[in-house]
Amino acid sequence: MKITMVMLMTVDGKTTRGENKNIYTWTSSEDQKHFFSLIKKNNLIVMGRKTFEASRPVIRLEKGKLRIVLTHHPKKYSKESVTGQLEFSNENPEKLIKRMEGLGYKKILLVGGATINGLFLKENLVDELYLTIEPKIFGSGKNIIEGQLLDKFLQLINVKKLNKKGTLLLRYKII
Numbered sequence: 605m606k607i608t609m610v611m612l613m614t615v616d617g618k619t620t621r622g623e624n625k626n627i628y629t630w631t632s633s634e635d636q637k638h639f640f641s642l643i644k645k646n647n648l649i650v651m652g653r654k655t656f657e658a659s660r661p662v663i664r665l666e667k668g669k670l671r672i673v674l675t676h677h678p679k680k681y682s683k684e685s686v687t688g689q690l691e692f693s694n695e696n697p698e699k700l701i702k703r704m705e706g707l708g709y710k711k712i713l714l715v716g717g718a719t720i721n722g723l724f725l726k727e728n729l730v731d732e733l734y735l736t737i738e739p740k741i742f743g744s745g746k747n748i749i750e751g752q753l754l755d756k757f758l759q760l761i762n763v764k765k766l767n768k769k770g771t772l773l774l775r776y777k778i779i
């Protein structure tokens with residue numbers, strides 16, 4: 605299974621502005637275009653429950669695209685689940701990947717947040733990272749990865765300047 609992590613941060617490494625969960629108030633339209641093109645190209649998207657809650661307004665369920673939300677309490681969300689489109693699971697990453705491989709999936713787009721990213725990275729399950737850097741500083745907020753002590757090496761594959769103000773899109777291979 606090829607796993608691609610996609611995250612967006614400020615120059616000071618913040619993925620949210622303080623406690624504000626809505627990232628669409630500060631992301632550039634160019635990054636949004638990049639993110640939604642990845643969503644379009646992937647039919648298996650995995651996220652943490654908090655990211656799901658934060659993204660609810662922009663999530664559009666569709667046939668042929670499965671979103672899996674990791675939570676310790678999947679039963680709590682059973683009414684919201686839509687077969688083949690929105691699932692809630694408490695499987696660990698390895699178990700989830702095995703099950704998805706069994707169903708024929710070949711790639712996962714991992715869209716955060718920090719806690720879930722940490723779970724996958726800790727088990728060496730992530731192959732590449734798309735990281736957008738917006739030219740902003742928030743001082744306080746979430747990080748890309750939280751809750752794990754890691755020592756990962758990455759190889760920069762590509763850098764693209766997305767707009768005039770200098771939003772950067774970096775693509776890394778995770779070794």
Ligand SMILES: NC(=O)c1ccc[n+]([C@@H]2O[C@H](COP(=O)([O-])OP(=O)(O)OC[C@H]3O[C@@H](n4cnc5c(N)ncnc54)[C@H](OP(=O)(O)O)[C@@H]3O)[C@@H](O)[C@H]2O)c1
Binds near residue numbers: 723746
């Ligand atoms: N800038 C960006 O690119 C970006 C991307 C994504 C998210 N975000 C922001 O990041 C914030 C969310 O990040 P976060 O780190 O707080 O949360 P998160 O990683 O999205 O979700 C954490 C939740 O995942 C569930 N979880 C954790 N470990 C688990 C395990 N072992 N098994 C099953 N479920 C598990 C738990 O849900 P339960 O509590 O339900 O058990 C936990 O509360 C949001 O504000 C969002 O807007 C930013």
